[in-house]
Amino acid sequence: MKMKPTDFCRRPAGKRLLTAVSWVLATLALPAAAVTQIDATSEIHLNVHQGRMLQLDEVPDSVLVADPEIASFELPSPGNVFVYAKTVGTTTLYAMDADGQVISAIRLVAEHDLAALKERLRREFPDAQIQLEASVPSGVIVRGSVETPQDAKKVIDSVQAWIGSSGGAGGSGGGGGQGGGAGGSGGGGGSGNAQPGSSTTSPNVVNQLKVRTPSQINIRVRVVEVSRKLTHELGFNWDASLNRGGNSFGFGSGALTDFFSATSNTFTREGGSGMLGYSSTGSDGSLSTLLSAMNSQGLASVLAEPNLTAMSGETAAFAAGGEVPIVLVTGNSISIDYKSYGVILRMTPTLLSGNRISLHIAPEVSELTSVGSVQLEGGSTIPALTVRRADTTVELASGQSFALAGMLRSSNSQTVDGVPGLSSIPVVGRMFEKESTSSEETELVIIATAYVVAPVSAGQLQTPGSGVKMIDAVTPEFGAAGYLY
Structure with a gap:
């Protein structure tokens, strides 16, 4: 050295x-x-x-x-x-x-x-x-x-x-x-x-x-398919619906322009009868009420409402739908595999410091379709699947919600209406028919709320009717409607 x-x-x-x-x-x-x-x-x-x-x-x-x-x-x-x-x-x-x-x-x-x-x-x-x-x-x-x-x-x-x-x-x-x-x-x-x-x-x-x-996290998820009319004609904003503040919403039998004011961005009851008014303060209850209101008016369809609980760092999964058989031919052997479709959800929550939650969520919504299906020898048909999926990680506090939107689906349908008897006449029957084409565009919205939870004793979990018994001749009569509370 x-x-x-x-x-x-x-x-x-x-x-x-x-x-x-x-x-x-x-x-x-x-x-x-x-x-x-x-x-x-x-x-x-x-x-x-x-x-x-x-x-x-x-x-x-x-x-x-x-x-x-x-x-x-x-x-x-x-x-x-x-x-x-x-x-x-x-x-x-x-x-x-x-x-x-x-x-x-x-x-x-x-x-x-x-x-x-x-x-x-x-x-x-x-x-x-x-x-x-x-x-x-x-x-x-x-x-x-x-x-x-x-x-x-x-x-x-x-x-x-x-x-x-x-x-x-x-x-x-x-x-x-x-x-x-x-x-x-x-x-x-x-x-x-x-x-x-x-x-x-x-x-x-x-x-x-x-x-x-180990910490456990409860995740409440609602998968909703919403008509694009809601966002195009009403100008609905999902981000705003999850924030605290004055959101207003409404439905009516008249035209949308009759009860929605573009100048004040509010709904009124002057445009039609039988209208449903709605005001949001950003709470989970208000959001649930909003989705229920849209569902009753045909503007939204609730596909699934899973309520899952998982340990921190573990994965919870949910599936609602079915399985379609897929025929696999290898040489002289034939085997059948199954492909799941419907609402499939995988979530992995991780508890961070200060009751903050990192949530990795991977939702998928699929359905069978004849477009792109495969025709096999012998007349068998393997249907195709239309799939909408997302994969993201968000961070939020316990009790907070977030929404995933923007997954669109467009479908076209054609109907023919005719006068019974006359519409079936050759050549001139088409004069008595009415052909109409309609298109529908929907948006998939996924709303999730995460909570930090802890196990509780059995006495703290009550089912409907727990602690209620009928009044008989021995029991002193009090209460209401014949039941002892």
């Missing part, structure tokens, strides 16, 4: 003597246990930002450290070396005689003070059971169990903050040094940011904590 001439520069005798005297006084103030007697080859473990006095078997002529960014040293007195751990890592300290022969090779291992960190975590989280283990090169493995996911995040944040404060390293430090007799020093600190290729690494925490009470 080649060293620069400046790595072994000697101090003037006066400065060496002054340094020796100061370090001797510091050494005398140390307890006996603070000085470690070491062999020619030893391994010393140090906590970061802590030092130790080492006593060598022989008085070295020069001392150097392989990586001065991990540890530094001083020579306070003949045969004694004070080492100081600067950052997490492993390096080697060499002591040599006047002939350049190595008389001691000491392996220095700088580690995080896990005992102090564990004590701090014990005070902050008395109900948690936490074990810490050092990992290569400068990380910490956190094991054990905590009560909630929020506690787990707080534990990991505390460990990361501790490692960041104790394991941060400066940049290029001083090189190895030399000292003869009682003086000399080496491994000065230096300043600046760590350079690429240095021994310092970013804090690395491996989270292996287990949550004793």
Whole structure:
């Protein structure tokens, strides 16, 4: 190993003597246990930002450290070396005689003070059971169990903050040094940011904590197929329906332009009879009322209303529809596979901090169609599927809702009406027929609401009629309608 001439520069005798005297006084103030007697080859473990006095078997002529960014040293007195751990890592300290022969090779291992960190975590989280283990090169493995996911995040944040404060390293430090007799020093600190290729690494925490009470998330989903008349002619905005504020809505038997004011963007009751008025404040109940109103007026059709509960990080699935057989011919063998269609929903909720939920949702709505179907030999037909699907991840708070829209479907139909008897006369029968073509465009809207829930006792879950019994001749008569409440 080649060293620069400046790595072994000697101090003037006066400065060496002054340094020796100061370090001797510091050494005398140390307890006996603070000085470690070491062999020619030893391994010393140090906590970061802590030092130790080492006593060598022989008085070295020069001392150097392989990586001065991990540890530094001083020579306070003949045969004694004070080492100081600067950052997490492993390096080697060499002591040599006047002939350049190595008389001691000491392996220095700088580690995080896990005992102090564990004590701090014990005070902050008395109900948690936490074990810490050092990992290569400068990380910490956190094991054990905590009560909630929020506690787990707080534990990991505390460990990361501790490692960041104790394991941060400066940049290029001083090189190895030399000292003869009682003086000399080496491994000065230096300043600046760590350079690429240095021994310092970013804090690395491996989270292996287990949550004793896994969080459960309830997801209420409503899959609705809405006529495009609602958005084209009424100018309905799904985003606005989920926000708090004054939405107004209405239906009537007259024309849409008769009871909708374009200037004030409101509905009135002057345009027709039998109209249904609706006002939204953004709550879930108001949204459900809105969907029910649209369903009763034929402007929307509720395809599915699943109510699923899943553990945080687990996937919940829902399917409502059917399966169509698909014939597979391979050589001389025939097999049948089944393809699902209808409303298919897969959701994966993950509980974040502060009761916020990350929800990955993948809905799919499909139906059979003759367009694109396959005709097989023998007259069998394999129908095709029209599919509308989405795949997205959103973040929301417990109790909040979001809507997915924009998945359109267009269908055309043709009808022929005729006068019975006359429309069937050859040639002139077409004069008594009326042919009409209509097109319908619908939009698929998916509304989901997520809640953080917890298990409850059986007594807290009541079914309709629970606690109600008939009044008989023995039971005193009170209540109403012949029932005892």
